[in-house]
Amino acid sequence: MLAVHFDPAVTDDERRTQLYDGDIVILSPTPGSRALAELGQQMLEEAFKPFDPREIDQHMTAEDVAKVLSVLKPTFIHHPECKKLIPAIMEEHGVDLDRLYFDVPRMRSAYPSDFLSSGIAYAFHPHRDTWYSAPNCQLNWWMPIYPIKADNAMGFYPRYFDEPVENNSEIYNYYEWNTKNRASAAQHVKSDTREQPKPQQALDPTTVRFLPPPGGIIVFSGSHLHETVPNLTKEARYSIDFRTVHLDDAGRRRGAPNVDSRCTGTTMRDYLRASDLSHLPDEVIALYDDDTADADKILYFGQRLAQV
Numbered sequence: 001m002l003a004v005h006f007d008p009a010v011t012d013d014e015r016r017t018q019l020y021d022g023d024i025v026i027l028s029p030t031p032g033s034r035a036l037a038e039l040g041q042q043m044l045e046e047a048f049k050p051f052d053p054r055e056i057d058q059h060m061t062a063e064d065v066a067k068v069l070s071v072l073k074p075t076f077i078h079h080p081e082c083k084k085l086i087p088a089i090m091e092e093h094g095v096d097l098d099r100l101y102f103d104v105p106r107m108r109s110a111y112p113s114d115f116l117s118s119g120i121a122y123a124f125h126p127h128r129d130t131w132y133s134a135p136n137c138q139l140n141w142w143m144p145i146y147p148i149k150a151d152n153a154m155g156f157y158p159r160y161f162d163e164p165v166e167n168n169s170e171i172y173n174y175y176e177w178n179t180k181n182r183a184s185a186a187q188h189v190k191s192d193t194r195e196q197p198k199p200q201q202a203l204d205p206t207t208v209r210f211l212p213p214p215g216g217i218i219v220f221s222g223s224h225l226h227e228t229v230p231n232l233t234k235e236a237r238y239s240i241d242f243r244t245v246h247l248d249d250a251g252r253r254r255g256a257p258n259v260d261s262r263c264t265g266t267t268m269r270d271y272l273r274a275s276d277l278s279h280l281p282d283e284v285i286a287l288y289d290d291d292t293a294d295a296d297k298i299l300y301f302g303q304r305l306a307q308v
């Protein structure tokens with residue numbers, strides 16, 4: 001049975017154990033998380049001014065919104081403030097910055113109905129991040145930028161945390177995906193032809209939706225089956241998420257159970273240490289390499305994206 005913890009008074013080690021067991025942690029806004037949400041909000045309002053970013057579908061075409069997002073989203077990812085605010089948030093929650101590695105934060109958008117739900121604003125079907133080459137010790141941190149409702153939130157399928165789902169994750173190799181598909185996201189305005197790992201069975205459609213306030217954070221294992229809920233409201237939903245791994249767990253291959261993932265490659269080269277932005281030690285990354293690790297293809301994509 002999975003539990004949801006609100007601001008649990010536990011150590012980081014205990015919290016990670018809860019999360020690897022499939023529990024969900026909800027954290028109240030802190031100065032650091034509020035600052036990150038406000039940075040996202042300011043950037044959105046600047047990019048779409050004079051319009052409210054939540055109602056932009058009433059003022060611009062999907063193509064023009066995609067164009068704005070294709071500049072805004074990478075600018076947010078590489079904003080120098082983000083690399084300060086994520087360690088600040090970790091510190092607020094008692095995480096040892098010398099042992100914590102994080103991936104660049106992403107800004108996501110979910111527009112009403114079918115306005116724009118592909119490419120740069122891809123509406124994620126049910127998936128586990130571990131179908132996309134994330135390690136079993138990856139934790140996801142997700143926060144809304146504006147208030148959200150159940151009909152424009154993220155959906156979780158808790159029963160599948162430890163229950164295998166038929167899926168085609170074997171089609172996914174991280175290095176191949178980065179080489180072929182990532183750069184073209186902005187071109188997929190009406191439909192998304194990029195082949196992605198998906199469930200290959202009917203799912204029990206019951207999802208659970210957590211609705212923290214702006215700057216409040218849902219922390220969950222990257223092994224959870226989760227999705228972007230189709231946005232049935234009249235407002236766009238904007239959120240920020242980033243992923244972390246802890247050195248001790250990465251080195252011991254500790255994490256959530258892998259019940260059904262068969263993808264190849266690893267995202268382990270993307271995480272940066274919270275204290276000095278260095279990469280994970282090579283010997284730790286090597287624990288996650290498979291025979292698709294080829295010197296020509298393995299790139300430090302986080303850094304490479306930073307230069308684009």
Ligand SMILES: [Fe+2]
Binds near residue numbers: 226
């Ligand atoms: Fe995800």
